[in-house]
Structures are given as C-alpha cells and as structure tokens.
Amino acid sequence: MSNSLNRRKFLQAGAVATIGGFLSPTLQAKNLEKASSDVGKSKWDLDSPALCVDLDKMEQNIKVVHNRLKGTSVKVRPHVKTHKCPAIAKMQVAAGAVGVCAAKLSESEIMLENGIQHVLMTGVNVTIPKIKKAMALRKKYSGFIQAVDNPQNAQDLQDAAKAAGIIADVVVDIDVIQRSGVLPGAPALALAQMVDKFPNLKFRGILAYDGIATHVVGFKARKEWALKSFEPVVETYNKMKAAGLNLEIFSGGSTGTYDMMQDIAGFTDVQVGSYVFMDRQYMEIGGEKNEKVFDDFAPSLTVLATIINMNHPGRIITDSGAKAFTLNQPPAIVIGEPDFVYNAGSDEYGTISFDKANKTYKIGDKLEMIVPHCDPIVNEYDFMYGTRNDKVESILQISARGKGQ
Amino acid sequence: MSNSLNRRKFLQAGAVATIGGFLSPTLQAKNLEKASSDVGKSKWDLDSPALCVDLDKMEQNIKVVHNRLKGTSVKVRPHVKTHKCPAIAKMQVAAGAVGVCAAKLSESEIMLENGIQHVLMTGVNVTIPKIKKAMALRKKYSGFIQAVDNPQNAQDLQDAAKAAGIIADVVVDIDVIQRSGVLPGAPALALAQMVDKFPNLKFRGILAYDGIATHVVGFKARKEWALKSFEPVVETYNKMKAAGLNLEIFSGGSTGTYDMMQDIAGFTDVQVGSYVFMDRQYMEIGGEKNEKVFDDFAPSLTVLATIINMNHPGRIITDSGAKAFTLNQPPAIVIGEPDFVYNAGSDEYGTISFDKANKTYKIGDKLEMIVPHCDPIVNEYDFMYGTRNDKVESILQISARGKGQ
Numbered sequence: 001m002s003n004s005l006n007r008r009k010f011l012q013a014g015a016v017a018t019i020g021g022f023l024s025p026t027l028q029a030k031n032l033e034k035a036s037s038d039v040g041k042s043k044w045d046l047d048s049p050a051l052c053v054d055l056d057k058m059e060q061n062i063k064v065v066h067n068r069l070k071g072t073s074v075k076v077r078p079h080v081k082t083h084k085c086p087a088i089a090k091m092q093v094a095a096g097a098v099g100v101c102a103a104k105l106s107e108s109e110i111m112l113e114n115g116i117q118h119v120l121m122t123g124v125n126v127t128i129p130k131i132k133k134a135m136a137l138r139k140k141y142s143g144f145i146q147a148v149d150n151p152q153n154a155q156d157l158q159d160a161a162k163a164a165g166i167i168a169d170v171v172v173d174i175d176v177i178q179r180s181g182v183l184p185g186a187p188a189l190a191l192a193q194m195v196d197k198f199p200n201l202k203f204r205g206i207l208a209y210d211g212i213a214t215h216v217v218g219f220k221a222r223k224e225w226a227l228k229s230f231e232p233v234v235e236t237y238n239k240m241k242a243a244g245l246n247l248e249i250f251s252g253g254s255t256g257t258y259d260m261m262q263d264i265a266g267f268t269d270v271q272v273g274s275y276v277f278m279d280r281q282y283m284e285i286g287g288e289k290n291e292k293v294f295d296d297f298a299p300s301l302t303v304l305a306t307i308i309n310m311n312h313p314g315r316i317i318t319d320s321g322a323k324a325f326t327l328n329q330p331p332a333i334v335i336g337e338p339d340f341v342y343n344a345g346s347d348e349y350g351t352i353s354f355d356k357a358n359k360t361y362k363i364g365d366k367l368e369m370i371v372p373h374c375d376p377i378v379n380e381y382d383f384m385y386g387t388r389n390d391k392v393e394s395i396l397q398i399s400a401r402g403k404g405q
Numbered sequence: 406m407s408n409s410l411n412r413r414k415f416l417q418a419g420a421v422a423t424i425g426g427f428l429s430p431t432l433q434a435k436n437l438e439k440a441s442s443d444v445g446k447s448k449w450d451l452d453s454p455a456l457c458v459d460l461d462k463m464e465q466n467i468k469v470v471h472n473r474l475k476g477t478s479v480k481v482r483p484h485v486k487t488h489k490c491p492a493i494a495k496m497q498v499a500a501g502a503v504g505v506c507a508a509k510l511s512e513s514e515i516m517l518e519n520g521i522q523h524v525l526m527t528g529v530n531v532t533i534p535k536i537k538k539a540m541a542l543r544k545k546y547s548g549f550i551q552a553v554d555n556p557q558n559a560q561d562l563q564d565a566a567k568a569a570g571i572i573a574d575v576v577v578d579i580d581v582i583q584r585s586g587v588l589p590g591a592p593a594l595a596l597a598q599m600v601d602k603f604p605n606l607k608f609r610g611i612l613a614y615d616g617i618a619t620h621v622v623g624f625k626a627r628k629e630w631a632l633k634s635f636e637p638v639v640e641t642y643n644k645m646k647a648a649g650l651n652l653e654i655f656s657g658g659s660t661g662t663y664d665m666m667q668d669i670a671g672f673t674d675v676q677v678g679s680y681v682f683m684d685r686q687y688m689e690i691g692g693e694k695n696e697k698v699f700d701d702f703a704p705s706l707t708v709l710a711t712i713i714n715m716n717h718p719g720r721i722i723t724d725s726g727a728k729a730f731t732l733n734q735p736p737a738i739v740i741g742e743p744d745f746v747y748n749a750g751s752d753e754y755g756t757i758s759f760d761k762a763n764k765t766y767k768i769g770d771k772l773e774m775i776v777p778h779c780d781p782i783v784n785e786y787d788f789m790y791g792t793r794n795d796k797v798e799s800i801l802q803i804s805a806r807g808k809g810q
Contacts, residue, residue: 047535047810081753103753104724123724123753126713126769130452149714150768178717179754211751308531309554312583319509319528323784323809327732346616347780348486348508348528348809349584363555364531375752379728380784382807402787404728404753405452 035383035395043304043387044366049324050304051377051384052368053277055393057300058088061276062095064296065258069270072262077101077120077251079273082375084400085384086114088276093117099143101251101271105134106403108144114399118143120171120251122207122271123180124153130405131156135164145204145249147173149182154195161200170201171249174208174233181208184232189239196245205249206240208233209271214256215281219288226257230264237266255297256285277301277374280330299370301384303332303377305350307365316340316361318350320369323380325350328373335368342369440788440800448709448792449771454729455709456782456789457773458682460798462705463493466681467500469701470663474675477667482506482525482656484678487780489805490789491519493681498522504548506656506676510539511808513549519804523548525576525656527612527676528585529558535810536561540569550609550654552578554587559600566605575606576654579613579638586613589637594644601650610654611645613638614676619661620686624693631662635669642671660702661690682706682779685735704775706789708737708782710755712770721745723755723772728785730755733778740773747774 043052065076078092081103089100089111099118102108108121124147125134138144138161148154148170161168172192175181182188188206196203213226230252241247253261253270255278261267274282278299287294305320325332325344334340337358343351352367361367371377378384379401386394448457470481483497486508494505494516504523507513513526529552530539543549543566553559553575566573577597580586587593593611601608618631635657646652658666658675660683666672679687683704692699710725730737730749739745742763748756757772776782783789784806791799 045534047532049809124713127452127711128769129450152768175716178720179722179751179756180714181716183716306532308529309585311580311586311588315583317584320809322731322781326727346584351584363557364533376727380807380809402785404454404725404785 031382032395032397035385038385038392039394041392043385043390043392046304046385046392048304048306048318048366049320051381052302052304052387053384053396054298054300054302055386055388057298058276059091061278061297061300062092065270065272065275066096068259068296069262074253074262074267075269077269077271078276079103079122079271080107080111080116080400082273083276083378084110084398084403085378085396086111086116086399087394087396089114089116092276098269101273102400104404105130105137106405107400109137110400110403112137112141112144117141118145120145120147120207120249122147122173122209124149124173126153126156128156128160131160132164135160135166135168138168139164139166145169145171147171147180147207148191148195149173149175149180151191151194154191154198154201158198158200161198167200167202169204170195171204171251172206174206174236176208176210176229176233177212179211184208184236185239188236189243192240192245193243203246205247205251205268206233206237207249207251207271209252209254210257211254214254215285216256217284218286218291222256222285223260226253226260227263234264241266255282256294259288259296274374277371277378279371279374279377280333281328281373283370284330301371301374301378302335302368303371305367305369307361307363307367308349310361310363314354316352316354316367318352318367319348320344321346321349323347324377325369325372326376326380328376330372332369332372335370337367436787437800437802440790443790443797444799446797448790448795448797451709451790451797453709453711453723453771454725456786457707457709457792458789458801459703459705459707460791460793462703463681464496466683466702466705467497470675470677470680471501473664473701474667479658479667479672480674482674482676483681484508484527484676485512485516485521485805487678488681488783489515489803489808490783490801491516491521491804492799492801494519494521497681503674506678507805509809510535510542511810512805514542515805515808517542517546517549522546523550525550525552525612525654527552527578527614529554529578531558531561533561533565536565537569540565540571540573543573544569544571550574550576552576552585552612553596553600554578554580554585556596556599559596559603559606563603563605566603572605572607574609575600576609576656577611579611579641581613581615581634581638581657582617584616589613589641590644593641594648597645597650598648608651610652610656610673611638611642612654612656612676614657614659615662616659619659620690621661622689623691623696627661627690628665631658631665632668639669646671660687661699664693664701679779682776682783684776684779684782685738686733686778688775689735706776706779706783707740707773708776710772710774712766712768712772713754715766715768719759721757721759721766721772723757724753725749725755725774726751726753728752729782730774730777731781731785733781735777737774737777740775742772 714722
C-alpha cells in the first residue's frame, strides 16, 4: 500500500504518489480546457454552481476607487487575497495601482510569477524554511516587500537576507485589532529602528490594517471609528518620522474606509480588496450618499445555481450549498427575489424559503445570487467566468486558489 | 482587453484565455511536484496550513465499519463527497465496499475516470445538457447509477438514454428531510413504476438519506430518530416490493447511523462518508459504548497551523483561518490543549483564546487541530499529506476538489 516518492521520481513519472498509485497532474489543465469551451455561451447556459464576474461592473469598480482618490495623496494598493487572480491584479495595476498586497507567501509567489511587479506581503513569515523561501523570492523579484512584526523575526530576516546575498525590503506591521502586528508606540519604533540598522534589510515604512472598522455600519460612525482606532498608529508614525526613519510606505485602509484615510498626514495607500466584487456584508455597511446600501461599488461577483427540487410549498432546493457559498452570513441575495432567504448551511444543497415570488419557477431554472462574503467564496473555485451582457467573454483562472501557505 | 477563445484555440495554445492574457494550465502539476518533495519529512516540518491524514487511523476506520457490519446483510457504499480522493475510494473498495456514492456528476466522473468501477450518484441531474453528460458517462462506464426524484426528470433521462443508445441504471431518491427526493408513498411508487416501464432505464432500487438523524446526540435517541424518520421510506419499500419492483438497492444511513439500519428488512447498504476522517461534529454525537464521545472511528484528519503572533496574554494568532478551516462549528480542537478555543472566523488568521496551556509556546511553533466538519474542509485543499508515525508517506490528490457541478 505504501509508496514513497521523491522529487526526482516525481519528475521522471510526471505524476504524483498517492496511496492508490499514481494520478495525472493534468487535471487542472483539463478543467480549464472544459471551461474554455464555455466562452461565447450565455451565462444562463452554464453548468452550476458557477462563479461569475460581470466585467463591466468590475471594470467600473476599479475606476471608481481611483476617481474618488484623485487629487488626494492616497494611492491604491489592492489586496489580491480577495480575487487570487493574476488577470484581475493586472487590470488593477493598469488602472493605476502602485502595486498589490498579498496575504501569504504562496499567494505573493503566484502574483510575482505571473507578471505583477510590486507585491507587498501583509502577513509575516516566521519559520526558517519559509523565511528562506521569501528571501529567494525577493532575490528573484525586486518588487517584493515583506512585513515583520517582532524583533526575533527581524533578526531571522536579516540572517536569511545576508545568507541569500540580498538587501530585502521590509515594512513593519502595526497591531490595530490584536491580530497581526507589533504593538504601536515604543515597541514599533524600536522594531523599525532595529530593521533600519540591519545591513541586509531596507526599512520601507509601515502598514496597519483595521479589520473591524471596515465593517462598522454607517459612514459617519465608520469614519469616526476608523480614525479613532488609527490614532496609536498615527502617533507611532510621528515618532518614526521624528526619528528620521524612511516612511515612503504608510499603508492601511480597506473597502469600507477607502475614502476616509486622506486626512491622515503621510498616509500613502489603501489596501482595498472587496471593492472589485462587493458582497452582501459590504453592501450592508451603508455609504456616504446612500445610508442604507454601500453602493460606491457594484456587486460584480455572483454564483449561479440550478433549482433541483420543489416538492414543498415555499421551499426551493438548489444544487449550491456551503461548498459553493461558504457559511458566511448574512445569506446570499437572490437577484430579483427580495423575499427569498437563501440557506447554504448544507454542504451540497441550497434551501430557499419564501412566502412570495416575483416569478414562477420550475426545476432546472437558474437563479443568480450576490455572495455573502467574496474572499472565501472565490477560494472555493478554480476559475470564474468573466461575463459581459450575460455572455461569457473569458475564463479567469484563480491561480492562487488554496494558496494559504 | 477582450479576448474570446474557443476550444480549438485553447488546445493550440495549451493555455486558457483570461482578461489579462494567457495563463499556463500547469499550475496544479507544479503544486503537486512541490508537495511530492515533502515525502519523507516529519509532518511538523510542513509548511502550513497543511491538511494531514493519519494513514494508520484512516485504515483502521475503514476496517471498523466492515467488521461491525459483518454477519448482517448490510454492505458499505462510502460517500466520496467527504474525501473527493480516488486513492481513498480505492482503499474503501479494496476493503469490501460494494461501490461508492458521489454527490455530483463532476465528482462521479472523477471517480470513474480514476478507476472506481461502481459509482452511485445520490444527487439528480436536471438540465438537459447535464443529463446528456450523465448518459455519456453511463455509456462509457457501466457501473454508473444515477438518482431520479420527479417524473419529468425520469422522462428526460429516458429520452437522453434512448438518444445515447443505452439502458441507464437508475435509483429513486426518497424524500426524508424535505431536501432531495420524491415524496414517499404513492408518488415514489408511481415514479418507480414509471422508471421501470421506460425501455431505456433500468430501475435498480431506492435511496433515502436522513441528514438530520445522523447528528442526533446520544446513541439511543439517534437510533429511535433514525428508525422513526425512516418509517415512510420502509412503507414505500414495502409497496414497491408488493408491486414486484426490483429492489436490489435500498441505500441510506450515514456515519452516525451506520450500525442502526440492519434491523430494516431489505436494506442493502450504508452511505458512510465522514467515518474515514471523523470530525468534532461527529465526535460530539456520542456512541453506543462511550456516551460522551462517538469513538467508533478515530479522528484521522487534522490541520497543522503555525503560531505567528503572541502579543497579547491568553491569545495566540495562527496562520490558519476560515480559508483553512471553514466557518463550521463547534470550533477545531487543538490537540493536547483542552482549554484552547480556536476561532477561525477571520479569513487568513486563526485566533486561540485560553486561560491555561499545558505547554509553553513561541512564534513559529506548530499546532495540530481536529477539524470541525471534514467534508467542506477537504474541499479547501488540492491535496492532503498522508502520514504514518508523524512522517509524510504519500501525497493524496483531492482530484474532485471544487467539483460541485
């Protein structure tokens, strides 16, 4: 039953070891070939569940953020953890982004290998093998910047950069929500100075991400929250500036706060992610002009599902459950049916409960849903269908899908 | 910006159309090649998040279900929606399974193409293009059986089978939990008789899945629930038998009820899925001998995460959040640390809260977690590491990952 396989054998076999024998590594190629035969079809004829992005809406979303920030000193550094798709990252860069953010090393690698020149990794690499990989990546791609948030990690980065014979670009991540980052104030300043003094590290500035502020409901309340919670970061920035440190990067913000950061002196760029797709979680935070719905950006990302059972009144069963939607709340919005409540709690099936419907449905009909939370849903699919006027125009490979390492 | 690409062009280019240009389809091959270089390593040296399966425990789980049902008339037809891995399906068949169940057509296809001969698809195919695909699959693989749960669908299957020049094997799915299936009693009997009379369909029997009974806490309460909720199915079976229908398949049951169905006359096989891996949701239902923990099967599936931040007392941050664990509840169990509460609510980060720890931890240390709910977590990964005595023995490709269609 047991067969171990080393790298050399793998390359010889063109296959991978499994308990049951060898499997072909061409599976993804086959999937993409199948998908490519859908180009030109109406999206309503796609097999489901299908992840679709309306290209007109997405292109518009990408423009909106730049238009809104025109005339301010704030640039855009979109977070690719949302779409995991080099093709979309290229669109963002073409629209004027100064680079992209990536959450993980493997995600950064996919972007750099696919032609994205400037990648700021917002997470930290803490194990020695991973730090070595990060340094090899920096050696190959000069536009790779990595975050650091503790002194031991800074020392490890320095050692690995020296061993790799490079000077690696580093930003210090500052703790806002007790998740990642070094504590603001003295600890952050000391860490920045430590990095700055290391011969093989180049201190490029700071980042601070507030994952709570971004979902505060109401524009005014959200802005107050965002600026208040950022005060320790601003104080830290000022201390670093007074200490003469290079602060060419002062990155933060998000889709919910993208137009709130321009009042902060020295702030350089917003790490917007969800704005390309939008989702119900962001729609419900409310906007500046529209208090009920945050509609600065249009929901471009949808999932198509097929009705497979209508045995019971007020109940529609679809082929798209938790593996298609994740368990994020609030539920997906069924487009055109405000009374429908979509329950994706079952792995393989969706269950819609309703009292009234605007249309009459039958088994086999398609429904289109706005997603609850875009990032983890994209991570369920190998590709998305790019549509225009409901017709499939292209297949967008989600190349960093599953790249959580 | 727009470039549409048809199937012919795709084959010529060996690549796939995206908005940004062309991407190589060799990504998965590269991922698997990287993974194969981990064979022989200690699992504690793997990059994280890493999905691991303890091969000794999994092999034992596969044996247990057969041993327990020895001497009864109940066979085992494991559900591959749990593992999506042909290598594991092969182990199940080698251990004596009569075949496997699959939830979706694309999942069935992966199993058949990878050498699994007998696949019963428990879901229905309702659109004409999908029915045609299903019939093409049946034409190629004689061991493919599909479910039907309404008269129109039976007619569509008959038409497609006729057009394909085959006699397709069909089971009738009976509604237990208002999700899939035809209503028990007269509607189910009428549907079975309709299928039986169609010249291009062969009626093979029935299936009925009770996704609620399987998670009822307490062995006695669960058995009572399972048998009570199955009564309409049993009545339907008896009506079909009286009508002289072929009932060579009477399939149902699950990991939580695998040893409760042998009292039902005519019942043929249990559709156990989670038993290979187990998870916290199943551990908490309680067993016959151990009322507190359902321990008939050992938790073989784990996720490894790395500690990346310990800034705040009673709080550990890991690199493994919702994309590694899904949002299923109750939370993952941190092995060796009963006081740790794992929160995977953030996409990229895990947050552990605790009052006391059995060990002292530092940044970079690995933690190993028993998963909340195995099926959707497996669907997040392209492969799992097969380990024995904590050493990586093989890479198990999750070939049907994302195959929800």
